[in-house]
Amino acid sequence: MNIVTPNISTDRPESRPVIRPLDEAAINRIAAGEVVERPASAVKELVENALDAGATRIAVDFADGGKTLIRVTDDGCGMTAADLPLAIARHATSKIDGSDLLNIHSFGFRGEALASLGSVGRLTLTSRAQGHDAAQISVAGGRIGDLRPAALTRGTVVELRDLFYATPARLKFLRTDRAEAQAIAEVIRRLAMAEPHVGFTLTETSNGDSRVIFRADPQSGDFFDALHGRLTGILGADFTQNALRIDIPRDGLHLTGYAALPTYSRGSGAQQFVFVNGRPVLDKLLLGALRVAYFDFLSRDRHPAAVLNLNCDPERVDVNVHPAKAEVRFREPDAARSLIITGLRTALSGAGHRASTTVASETLAAMRPERPVYQMDRPSQATFARAFAFQAPESPPAEPATGFAEAPTARLEERSEARDESHLSHPLGAARAQVHENYIIAQTATGIVIVDQHAAHERLVYERLKRQMADTGITAQALLIPEIIELSATDAARILDAAPTLAEIGLRVEPFGGNAVAVRETPAILGAVNAAALIRDVLDELADAGQSHLIRAKIDAVLSRMACHGSIRSGRQMRAEEMNALLREMEATPHSGQCNHGRPTYVELKLHDIERLFGRR
Structure with missing residues (x-):
């Protein structure tokens, strides 16, 4: 029996994907997709940079929901002409030295924001440090322009135009201008709560007209006084009048802020704001602890209102677990959760x-x-007497009829019972x-x-x-x-x-x-x-x-x-x-x-x- 062996060629090249490095522009655009999800993300990164620079007043201007213009102006420490090219380089930052990624004391630390924004939009950076001349640099679609002198008194101005023009497919996933504007306003509101001593102004430009849609002047006093004033302006006097001051230190953690009474509950969680070391976060663990603290007082369709900041040693919390830094991870999550639950319950008991x-x-x-009641001139006492006499019930025929000499009083308690x-x-x-x-x-x-x-x-x-x-x-x-x-x-x-x-x-x-x-x-x-x-x-x-x-x-x-x-x-x-x-x-x-x-x-x-x-x- 003859066995036929198939003729298999061994010199045919294998079909396999080839590994190749991406160019710098593609790398920056991928990074931008992680960091800059929408215009509100860009505003958040730029305003946090201004806060890290020590700004006391920050102005944000935008147009078309932030799609065509975002401008952030601050009075912070500024940068020199030599700093500007480094500022727009990827992973270049003054906030950490890279030796310890857990000991972070600033909002930003990755050095990605400006490089990412410059790769997907038209970015212009103008800055002046004290004792130096102002300078300006531009980057559009990842292409860096020349460094040139500029006119600026102090601080930094970051102008971002035509966001996502270099990646037009991203524009299709953005919402309406109104929805994007609301998202920007929400970012500013949260950062304004985190920094009550800093002034914020948010201005929208449309058809050549400018309209201030949010303004929060710097608050004075200690942290609680400043926060109380800031929350009154943002959430309204009803919240601060019905909120309990929270100031609870325990085991190296410190919970501060204001939590509303249960009878001031809301129909949604829109008035729940949680911060970790002053950083706004949307953390499931912390928001869940807030819900548990109130669960004995509220029905399932009602939600508590609170503004809480959990302070701790930066090394006890990892903020580098989410591209937008919206979530954190605690070294001892049970301790953080327990502090919120027991702290709020103690405060509610004290109320x-x-x-x-x-x-x-x-x-x-x-x-x-429903209709307004107009206050007329007050009648005289004699007029009152005649009116009451006219309204008095008729007396039995055997007794003489008498009118009221003065306005009657009524009590539903028995006269015989001592009050x-x-x-x-x-x-x-x-x-x-x-x-x-x-x-x-x-x-x-x-x-x-x-x-x-x-x-x-x-x-x-x-x-x-x-x-x-x-x-x-x-x-x-x-x-x-x-x-x-x-x-x-x-x-x-x-x-x-x-x-x-x-x-x-x-x-x-x-x-x-x-x-x-x-x-x-x-x-x-x-x-x-x-x-x-x-x-x-x-x-x-x-x-x-x-x-x-x-x-x-x-x-x-x-x-x-x-x-x-x-x-x-x-x-x-x-x-x-x-x-x-x-x-x-x-x-x-x-x-x-x-x-x-x-x-x-x-x-x-x-x-x-x-x-x-x-x-x-």
Whole structure:
């Protein structure tokens, strides 16, 4: 039998990709795609450079959503003519020496921004350092122009025109001019919060006309005074009037800023601003910790409002994990997360029964008539007497009819009951009446308070139950037959890593060989639970946030339902001493200003506001 061997040529060249170095222009354009995602990214990089230069005033001008013009002018230290060619070179910077990429004290440090912008747009850099002449250099599409003298008093002016003209495909992915302008404004607002002692001006140019769309003058005083003034200008007086000052140092970390009361909650997370060493970040760990700190006070559709800065040694946080430096990585993430959660909860507890002033404002707005009420000249006392006499009810024929000599008064409390005027000195005042068997009307020294008796007592009972559980611990219920759950290797490792923490709240999980785990105990207060479903829900939360508060939330939900059933019901009539006792307990109990779902338990109306409703002021 003859075997035919195929004739295979061994000298044919193999078909394979060839490795070749990219040219400098392509490298810079790739880098620009990572650093400069949209015009707002360019503004962020340029303004951060100005802040690193020690600027006290920064002006930003843009046109067409930043696509055709971005100009950043600052009064910082400036650069010399010899510095300018280096400033537009890739990976050239004055902020680090390259020996330690963790010890970073500035906003920028990579030396990529100007080189990247010059590779995709037309960049002109003009600067003057003290004691030197001003100079200017240009770069367009990666081509560097000649260095030339210029006229400038101080600081630096960076002008970027025709962004992405060298990579026109990127323009197709930009949004409308209006959307890009809003993104630029948001960048400036965040940086203005980070640096309250620096002045910012944002100007939009359209059809030859210029319009200032944001202005924040430099604030004076210490950090908290300056930040308070800056936040009042940016977020409004409602925020600062209803925000708690946060100043909590612990274990080398320092949390500062302002956090709003739960009753000042928002419908979205638009008023959540987090900074690390003054750097604005959008970090999942920190924003998740903020949400957890409020989860016992707000329903799922409401969001807290806060401006928080976490300061720490730069070597304890890595800011070089994201091209836009929007995310950070902590050496001890649990310590950072714990500080935010416990710090904010402590601050909220210190607020006591306080509710936000916006509750009263919204109440007054709802009570105002749609049509304006005009204040007429006040009638004389004789006119009042005749009017009241005319409106008085007719007396029985056997008795002579009498009119009112003065304006009548009315009280819903019994005349025979002695009034304890000492209650007026308390924040929630003295109970005067109960309306619709659910609302307590109390008189204070400066106005009135309306209390929802059921919501208020529900919160009081809920806080009492939580204190009792904290004192006695969470009782675990042993399962007669442990539930065995098969998981993936990753999920099994994740749930077992969290097992010590879960055991503290009554859920005991143990390894069962391979990728299986055994659930041996569950929190007794939850009753009969589907252990497999519970474990998988906990795993989802661990994967998303790194830590699970699901079981704690379920336990608190049970306590909340118990508090609801054990509290004073709507429709129950209360005696004056019972109403006053409820008011005094509210004043002594933290978080009593909002119910278990974040709604206010009382509304306080000042007398001058009530008088204004009736046109008296």
